[in-house]
Amino acid sequence: MRKIIFMALVLMIGTGIAWSAQGMKKKKPLPYEFGSVTINNYSQQAGMPPVVFDHWIHRQYYTCRVCHVDIGFGMTAGSTKVRAADNMKGYFCGTCHNGKTMHGKNRIFDSCAREYSREEYKRCVQCHALERSAAKEDDFYRFSERMPNEKFGNGINWELAEEKGLIKPVDYLEGVSGKKANLKVTSDFALKAKVEGMPDIIFSHKKHTVWNGCELCHPDIFIGVKKGTTRYSMVELFEGKYCGVCHDKVAFPQTDCQRCHSKPV
């Protein structure tokens, strides 16, 4: 009997360790959830639910650079440590979400307030999401129906959408962005694949610099400006380094091999 109890204990402890060490297999996000970022630096301390930021809503209107360079948002969730006070002063989310800025014919809703009524609380929960919003999900599917399809990520080929003029992301915010010279687009280059039979990678500077600028990637993400300076493996990429900073989280996932390994054999 003692032997059985001992064996059961060992089995339970072993399972527990294996569970905690390897974790569960990550759940593949639904198209609607892909690119969602939960920000919870101060929300719960203030008695509010965390902010759920949807990239798909914003990236149809603005380039990555507008938010991650000109407005100053970090590249990882929670790294910016945005406070309601920052938004109220007109920075971070408050740059646009100030109740004054117009987007087409619509006024962009105000982001934060020191005091709010029961009615105004409805505005708070647009970002401080209490639960999954069916209305937002509907909006996403209605929007994605008009966009070119993609197998992975949130099922939208954003690059093609821009090429076709279906989205026109803005790269300049009056009073926020500095006037910059036109980007001199560096030519595409090929990177040798490490696996035999796998096509080489074609890195398109055009696709990346137009949306990101130079300073978003160099030197923070890619230490080299010259081809071959940074050596990386797919393992590191899947760990969220280098290309993995964006790809898998917001930009198309790295499981879509052919998007990068695209050099004709």
Add this chain to the structure above:
Amino acid sequence: MDSKGRLKLFILSGCLCLFIILQSAYGEDAWRTDFNSTCAQSNDAMALSMAELKMLIEQCDRLQKIIEVQDETVRKVYLKRLQLCKNLYVFVLESKMQEQKQK
């Protein structure tokens, strides 16, 4: 003090107040203008000469001192923005220096 004297004093203090307000407003705008012109070159970083890059890095250092004394939020936003463009200039300069050494 007679009424003329009081009027003069009133106008003088008014002018002084206006001067202080305008000066602080100009000062506020001045560093932002400097910031924009300094970081505006980031698109051209690779085409800049080493001397130009060094000058821009010095401008970034000067701006950093001004931004460090601003309000907490302004500091948070602009130090991050400044860091992005300064790091790029430093990085391009170092690569150019390395390239020169190799030649």
